[in-house]
Amino acid sequence: MYPFLRLATQVIRARRLPRLPLDGVHVSHHMCLPWDLDPFLELNNGRALTLYDLGRLPLAFRVGLVQALRDNRWGLTMAGACVRYRRRVRLFERIEMRSRALCWDGRFIYLEQSMWRRDGQCAGHILYRAAVTDTAGIVGTDRVLAALGHPGETRPIPDWVTKWIAAEEARPWPPMQD
Template identity: 40%
Template structure:
């Protein structure tokens, strides 16, 4: 089941943080704390790999709200889509572990915003996911120039690092399963 209560709390916390002057700009890292709960675990009593991606939604939402992007999404009736991801797991997250989710913008091109999420327990990285995300209007991804203009950051630029660029290029070669 989707963690609606935890997600709602994250939205409220991000809105309150903005009101208290704790907003972020696109160069800053968002940090959200959660605790691994009974609804997060698998039979090995650790956070399920599918739940990891779901919990990253909480970090992404905090980042979106605190950078002001959420306000623009609402104002322009835009949406946000994840169009690609790659994840790495390094350390297990056990039941009741206190987890810090870090989110940062690591690249931008003419169409996509690239976000890096990571989960940390006791100062050690547990997993990391790189996401290709886009802002949508009417079901279609819009140019990032429009998004930056809405945010008043038309001069802002964040070229992708070489490892991200390699992932982008490699993804273009992705072979889709044959139909039939």
């Protein structure tokens, strides 16, 4: 089941914090609970993606995106993700999550999130490609940035993100059925 109570707690905390610029970093803290575990008694890879939601959605509140979505009757979807798992997160271990909008192009905002253990090691890192949508499809980031009151200039896209974008463009769709 989706952790709605944990999400509500994170959103309430985030609403009390100052607003962030679009490229600001939202820091949140989470604990690996018994229902987050896999059979090896560590954070389940699927549940890790759900925990990233708990950092990403409060970030959206703090940068004003949620209000812009409401005002314009837009939706938000994740159009892709690339994740790395590097260190185990065990039962009752606390992690710090850092979430930010890394860069954007004409269609997508690329969100970067990482989980950090108390020993200073990065447990995981994810890059999301987020799209704002309306009834006509994807809303251009120029419109989204204007709704956020952002000047609209693009940020340089890091080389590793450019390579991931290229790899995604080369990936067949629909996938092969054989």
